Amino acid sequence: MEADASVDMFSKVLEHQLLQTTKLVEEHLDSEIQKLDQMDEDELERLKEKRLQALRKAQQQKQEWLSKGHGEYREIPSERDFFQEVKESENVVCHFYRDSTFRCKILDRHLAILSKKHLETKFLKLNVEKAPFLC
Numbered sequence: 001m002e003a004d005a006s007v008d009m010f011s012k013v014l015e016h017q018l019l020q021t022t023k024l025v026e027e028h029l030d031s032e033i034q035k036l037d038q039m040d041e042d043e044l045e046r047l048k049e050k051r052l053q054a055l056r057k058a059q060q061q062k063q064e065w066l067s068k069g070h071g072e073y074r075e076i077p078s079e080r081d082f083f084q085e086v087k088e089s090e091n092v093v094c095h096f097y098r099d100s101t102f103r104c105k106i107l108d109r110h111l112a113i114l115s116k117k118h119l120e121t122k123f124l125k126l127n128v129e130k131a132p133f134l135c
Helices: 002-038 041-067 079-087 102-117
Strands: 073-075 092-097 122-127
Touching: 073 102, 079 092, 079 122, 092 102, 102 122
Parallel strands: 073 122, 092 122
Antiparallel strands: none
16 A cells, blocks of 8 residues: 555656646747747848858858768878878777778778768778888
8 A cells, every 4th residue: 555655646746747847848938939929020030140150151061071071981091191181170080990800890881871970070990000100
């Protein structure tokens, strides 16, 4: 019986908390709707222009990343190229691999998939046998 009472008590407390949370979210949405209803044409135009500028900036950033080699997983031939590639990008993932290691081939496939999904990061691979001073 005590277990049933504690379950009932817990469910009532949970229900009360959910109801309070729902009311808060509803009040927030109502206030946002009221703000939008009170906006005049000039404010809406400024909001639209601000959003367009943000979209243009995001598109420019995407184009810049693509021009720097982001969005693809590629091999670099030497240590010198490694340093050049890393200098020109803020986010870089470099896989130092060996052809003889099977797990490196598995990681290669995963990094190739990730490189297409994360344009903000440059994905590279470098054979450790060609870069003895880095590895």
